[in-house]
Amino acid sequence: MFDPLLVDLSRLQFALTALYHFLFVPLTLGLSVMIAMMETVYVMTRRTIWRDMTKFWGVLFGINFALGVATGITMEFQFGMNWAYYSHYVGDVFGAPLAIEGLMAFFLEATFVGLFFFGWERLSARAHLAVTWLTALGTNFSALWILIANGWMQNPVGSTFNPDTMRMEVTDFMAVLFNPVAQAKFVHTVSAGYVCGATFVLAVSGWYLLRHRHVALAKRSFVIAAAFGLASSLSVIVLGDESGYALTDNQKMKLAAIEAMWETEDAPASFTLFGLPSLTNHDTAYGIHIPWMMGLIGTRSIDKQIPGIDQLVDKAKGRIRSGIVAYDALETLKQNGTDADARSAFTRHSGDLGYALLLKRYLEDPRQANDQQIDQAAWSVVPGVAPLFFSFRIMVLCAIVLLAVFAISLWHTMREEEAPRWLFRMAVLAAPLPWIAIELGWFVAEFGRQPWIIEGVLPTFLATSALGVPDLLLTIAGFTLVYSVLAVIEVKLMLAAIRKGPEVAGVIEGWHPGTAEDVALSPQAGE
Incomplete structure (x- = not known):
């Protein structure tokens, strides 16, 4: 039997370290591409202000990159x-x-990051530009493999359980590589990183413009961040919809929990804009529904149903009973690996073995489970509905607000008159939104998969190490202390670099008033 506290502490530790790490990753993704875009403009125009911008934002990228690696x-x-x-x-x-x-x-x-910082005087302008783009490529490429691994946890394709080794093994690596869930997660996560980088640049530039400091650098950075952020925000929304569509085929329970859809509705299903879901009563009180919307989003049709939680729990009961057959055959194979009947039975029911393992929460041998324990195990596949319901909606709200911020900012930059100061205040206030949305997005993705650590294959409570509760409390305390120190260091370094401005990168602004591109956004003071 498992220790619930041990499992909860193991999950807590990984959640804390993962969410903390992902404070740095999206900013690294976004800044790397924006820096490459700025240097491209420099190489094309040879205007030193664009080189200065590349160096300045590169310093902030470097600080964030180092903490992300650590x-x-x-x-x-x-x-x-x-x-x-x-x-x-x-x-x-x-x-x-x-x-x-x-x-x-x-x-x-890591190699190209080093060349980026130390190659300015050693490489030609075109060679350094190639290095900068390769840095951005490497950053995105790194995210790809992590998300392929995570996507397999959500949708374990291209693999099978080997009863002889008692392990999951790869049967089709290309299926793992091109897993639709992994690919959808990759493009959505990378786009969210671009939004994060654009929001950061927009906020810092807005802060400079409010104080009439480093106007040449801030003005151009504001424009490029607004345009890049608008395109990225649109892609996040579109790709997020595609990522949600992938749930319809691969993670039906997660989708039903996100929508608090307790019963299967007639197609096309409505979308619950707001409500108060209750796992106890199996309903959603005070629901505000938008007809047809969920059916169109989830199935891309008007005639396909989205199964509700109750129906999915009934299906889970059948899979648990099938899994018990697989478990019994596996136990026989442990004693006699040549038993043809047992191997045949296992082959037919092996896809449901993980569901039988859910019973180990309640008894040692799943074959001895009664109807009540099977019902308990079936309902355990329902994740926390209320946390998922509200987290998803807050995430979407943040995305919509950011889209509006970028659209308004870009619209004002296209006008010939002076931009209002409230525009820059809005940019500064919007700074936390992408991190809130991204962290909530990961919460929805990972918490929504529970009780599985590998969807349908291995329950989370069976996956832990044989550690003691004191061990985990000690390591959680240690990580909290170390990461708190790193957070203070990160914030101080970033704020110091921002306060110092372009000088932190050893550059001097090369802007001169009077050019056409210097008209937009220029506050009268400080020009």
Whole structure:
């Protein structure tokens, strides 16, 4: 039998370190591409202001990159320390993309980051531009392999359980690589990173313009951030819809929980804009519904149904009973690996083995489960409906607000008159929104998969290491202390670099008044 506190603490530690690490990743993704765009303009125009912009934002990128690397390394070690059985059970599959990320993408990224900072006086302008774009490529390539690994946890394709080794093994690596869930997560996550980078540049530039400091750099940065952010926000919304559509085929329970859809509705289903879902009563009080919207989003049709939670729980009961057959056959194969009947039975029911393992929460041998325990196990596949329901809607609200911020900012930059000061205040106030949306997005993705650590294959409570509660309390306290120190260092370094401005990168603004591109956004004072 498992220790619930041990499982909860293991999940808490990984959640804290993962969410903390992902404070740095999206900004790295967004800044890397924006810096490459700025340097491209410099190489094309040879105007030194664009080189100065590249160097300045590059310093902030470097600070963030260093903290992202430091916090990311510890996450990979946790698989061996806190999730030993998980590593044993699926290491043959999960380890491959992680190894590729470490050996290829990380080293590619780190190498070109070094050349970016130390190659300004050693490389030609075109060669350095190539390095900058390769840095952005390496950053995005690194994210790809991590998200392939995570996508497999959400939708474990291209693999099968081997009863002889008692492990999951790869059967089709191309299926793992081109997993539709992984691909949807990659483009959506990268686009969210672009939004984060654009919002950061927009906010810092707005802060400079409010104080009439570094106007040449801030004005151009504001314009490029507004345009890049608007395009990225639109892509996030479109790709987020595509990511949600993937749930219809691969994670029906997560989709039903996000929408608090307790019963299957007639197609096309309505979208619940607001409500108060209750897992106890199996209903959503005070619901405000938009007819047809969920059916159109979730199925791209008007005649396909989206199954509700109650129907999915009934289906889970059948899969648990099928899994018990697979479990019984597997136990027979452990004693006699040549038993043809047992191997045949296992082959027919092996896809449901994970559902039988859900019963281990209630008893040691799933074959001895009664109807009540099967019902309990079936309802355990329902994640926390209320947290998912509200987290998803707050995330979407943040995305809509950011889209409006970028659209308004770009519209004002296209006008010939002076931009209002409230525009820059709005940009500064919007700074936290992408991080809120991104963290909530990861919460929805990971919490919505519970109780599975590998969807339909391995329950989370079976995946932990044989540690004691004091061990986990000690490591959580240690991580909290170290990460708090790193957070203080990060904030101080970033704020110091922002306050100092372009001088922190050893550059001097090369802007001279009077050119046509200097008209937009220029406050009268400070020009």
